[in-house]
Amino acid sequence: xxxxxxxxxxxxxxxxxxxxxxxxxxGARVEAIxxxxxxxxxxxxxxxxxxxxxxRSVLAQALGEIFAEIGGVVNERLTPxxxxxxxxxxxxxxxxxxxxxxxxxxxxxxxxPENISRTVGQIFRENASFNPQLLLGxxxxxxxxxxxxxxxxxxxxxNVISLSIFSFVGRPMVEAISGxxxxxxxxxxxxxIQSVVHTLTKGMLK
Amino acid sequence: xxxxxxxxxxxxxxxxxxxxxxxxxxGARVEAIxxxxxxxxxxxxxxxxxxxxxxRSVLAQALGEIFAEIGGVVNERLTPxxxxxxxxxxxxxxxxxxxxxxxxxxxxxxxxPENISRTVGQIFRENASFNPQLLLGxxxxxxxxxxxxxxxxxxxxxNVISLSIFSFVGRPMVEAISGxxxxxxxxxxxxxIQSVVHTLTKGMLK
DNA sequence: TATTATATTAACCGTATGGTTAAACTAAAC
DNA sequence: GTTTAGTTTAACCATACGGTTAATATAATA
Numbered sequence: 001x002x003x004x005x006x007x008x009x010x011x012x013x014x015x016x017x018x019x020x021x022x023x024x025x026x027g028a029r030v031e032a033i034x035x036x037x038x039x040x041x042x043x044x045x046x047x048x049x050x051x052x053x054x055x056r057s058v059l060a061q062a063l064g065e066i067f068a069e070i071g072g073v074v075n076e077r078l079t080p081x082x083x084x085x086x087x088x089x090x091x092x093x094x095x096x097x098x099x100x101x102x103x104x105x106x107x108x109x110x111x112x113p114e115n116i117s118r119t120v121g122q123i124f125r126e127n128a129s130f131n132p133q134l135l136l137g138x139x140x141x142x143x144x145x146x147x148x149x150x151x152x153x154x155x156x157x158x159n160v161i162s163l164s165i166f167s168f169v170g171r172p173m174v175e176a177i178s179g180x181x182x183x184x185x186x187x188x189x190x191x192x193i194q195s196v197v198h199t200l201t202k203g204m205l206k
Numbered sequence: 207x208x209x210x211x212x213x214x215x216x217x218x219x220x221x222x223x224x225x226x227x228x229x230x231x232x233g234a235r236v237e238a239i240x241x242x243x244x245x246x247x248x249x250x251x252x253x254x255x256x257x258x259x260x261x262r263s264v265l266a267q268a269l270g271e272i273f274a275e276i277g278g279v280v281n282e283r284l285t286p287x288x289x290x291x292x293x294x295x296x297x298x299x300x301x302x303x304x305x306x307x308x309x310x311x312x313x314x315x316x317x318x319p320e321n322i323s324r325t326v327g328q329i330f331r332e333n334a335s336f337n338p339q340l341l342l343g344x345x346x347x348x349x350x351x352x353x354x355x356x357x358x359x360x361x362x363x364x365n366v367i368s369l370s371i372f373s374f375v376g377r378p379m380v381e382a383i384s385g386x387x388x389x390x391x392x393x394x395x396x397x398x399i400q401s402v403v404h405t406l407t408k409g410m411l412k
Numbered sequence: 413t414a415t416t417a418t419a420t421t422a423a424c425c426g427t428a429t430g431g432t433t434a435a436a437c438t439a440a441a442c
Numbered sequence: 443g444t445t446t447a448g449t450t451t452a453a454c455c456a457t458a459c460g461g462t463t464a465a466t467a468t469a470a471t472a
Contacts, residue, residue, distance in 0.1 A: 110375060
């Protein structure tokens with residue numbers, strides 16, 4: 001694959017990510033993706049064979065990046081406090097830098113959860129950037145040692161992820177309800193991280 | 207408007223809610239909605255004039271129901287503890303009974319936040335089922351009295367809503383990560399409510 | 413019964429869209 | 443310099459889709 005080929009395929013993937021994030025699968029236009037990638041529509045089918053397949057590639061890439069980022073936080077010698085203090089910051093900052101990812105993710109969680117399951121399973125099989133069993137085991141140990149109050153790892157993780165990821169989705173909702181503007185992005189994320197970390201550490205650490 | 211007319215319009219709205227929730231705006235098919243409502247496609251345009259307009263009606267109705275439910279929890283003599291103990295239960299149970307609502311809501315929060323803002327504003331103007339300023343004022347008072355640790359009402363509400371609503375969206379994600387099945391719905395919601403209430407009360411009450 | 417307003421249908425229409433094809437261009441490989 | 447494999451394009455195709463129309467049915471009203 002020569003230089004032009006790489007950049008074409010890459011450009012299509014990048015453009016597709018934006019388009020799918022902005023409009024969802026059905027709303028995304030193959031033509032628009034090709035144009036944004038600076039190439040012909042046929043080019044897109046040449047590399048990805050179908051819209052569906054292009055979407056799968058985008059999703060797999062996005063989930064891969066997310067898990068690589070998460071994997072960086074999870075290691076053998078993690079205390080529950082350092083996990084709860086560091087995870088939300090890293091995760092929220094990462095999603096703020098890559099706003100297309102939570103959109104694609106949440107969209108699929110709602111409309112195509114099996115899609116997520118399959119792709120996540122595939123990533124864990126192929127890519128060792130993050131070992132979920134390691135995290136699950138640690139959470140169980142933390143609870144056995146009396147360090148945390150939540151005994152079910154699923155709810156522990158759900159609490160952490162909910163507060164982190166919904167910062168993005170829920171912001172316009174709460175702005176609409178309260179009539180307040182949440183302020184500039186940087187200030188909003190700073191305050192959000194602080195609130196999430198405080199609530200999680202105070203709420204789940206024993 | 208005669209009996210048949212009422213039921214046609216209502217049937218279209220109900221079918222549209224399901225279709226939009228399942229496939230999003232662009233993925234939803236006008237034809238499919240009409241068929242599910244037991245009537246002709248032209249009937250739909252007769253009552254709602256466009257797909258867009260039908261969607262707006264569905265969204266307004268959905269948000270109306272949500273705020274009516276929330277309004278039931280918020281009243282003058284609310285302590286922060288009773289709010290944090292009761293809200294997640296009522297909200298999660300309500301969304302579990304009406305699974306289409308969080309789907310439509312989250313979909314629009316991602317792809318059309320201005321839509322949400324406009325409709326929410328409209329509901330507050332027309333319908334007095336829930337007064338957000340009352341809740342905001344209470345949260346500020348609670349903080350002034352030293353009852354809660356989160357001083358910004360926006361983050362207070364965001365924490366509560368995140369943990370409640372993301373229970374639905376995030377479940378397949380966490381199932382995929384952990385490889386665990388979350389169990390039967392009823393058991394899952396029971397445990398989820400308990401975890402959310404515990405985390406919120408312990409995390410945000412002083 | 414004639415009138416009128418609302419409800420409902422079948423048949424159409426224009427276009428946007430995902431996908432195809434066949435040919436041409438590019439640049440190594442031999 | 444010819445072959446070959448990969449890359450790119452313009453033009454095309456079938457159909458699915460949102461929306462329209464004009465005619466008809468229904469039922470209340472005068």
